Amino acid sequence: MRIGVISDTHGDRDALHHVVKLVTNVDIWLHAGDCSEDAEYLESLVKVPVIAARGNCDHKTTARLDEFINVADKKILLTHGHRYSVKQDTYHVAQVGKLHDVDIVVYGHTHVPDNSWYQGMLLFNPGSGYGGHGSCGIIEIDIKGQIVGTFVKLHP
Numbered sequence: 001m002r003i004g005v006i007s008d009t010h011g012d013r014d015a016l017h018h019v020v021k022l023v024t025n026v027d028i029w030l031h032a033g034d035c036s037e038d039a040e041y042l043e044s045l046v047k048v049p050v051i052a053a054r055g056n057c058d059h060k061t062t063a064r065l066d067e068f069i070n071v072a073d074k075k076i077l078l079t080h081g082h083r084y085s086v087k088q089d090t091y092h093v094a095q096v097g098k099l100h101d102v103d104i105v106v107y108g109h110t111h112v113p114d115n116s117w118y119q120g121m122l123l124f125n126p127g128s129g130y131g132g133h134g135s136c137g138i139i140e141i142d143i144k145g146q147i148v149g150t151f152v153k154l155h156p
Helices: 013-022 038-045 091-099
Strands: 001-008 030-033 050-052 066-071 072-078 105-107 114-118 120-127 135-141 147-153
Touching: 001 013, 013 038, 030 038, 038 050, 050 066, 066 135, 072 091, 091 105, 091 120, 114 135, 114 147, 120 135
Parallel strands: 001 030, 030 050, 072 105, 105 120
Antiparallel strands: 001 135, 066 072, 114 120, 135 147
């Protein structure tokens, strides 16, 4: 299972076009908010489902604040992270992940990539998909259930 992950696109459709050229062969895309409406546009560019969470800059969206997704026998919490003070640290969002017994927490808000582990749970922030120096990510879950997150720079 290959999961494309993006966040904080802030309406940058050029970046979304670039992302779908760079990141191919994914089974699903996750958008961690801040212009979660971009998820609908992203879905029009790819042939896989796109799930979005609502960010602090999202006002006209049907996206929920937190989404729980089950893929490849793994449970994922998709959130923007602003409600969990992720700009200070990831402690609170990690505790929410532990409370809900997830394997992966995908969050955004900080615009800073994070690919770290907390008590057996992957904390993954793809950075910001906005602008020329952004990034996105890929989470791979292999047949044995191993989880690996990597980043993709939008521009070298």
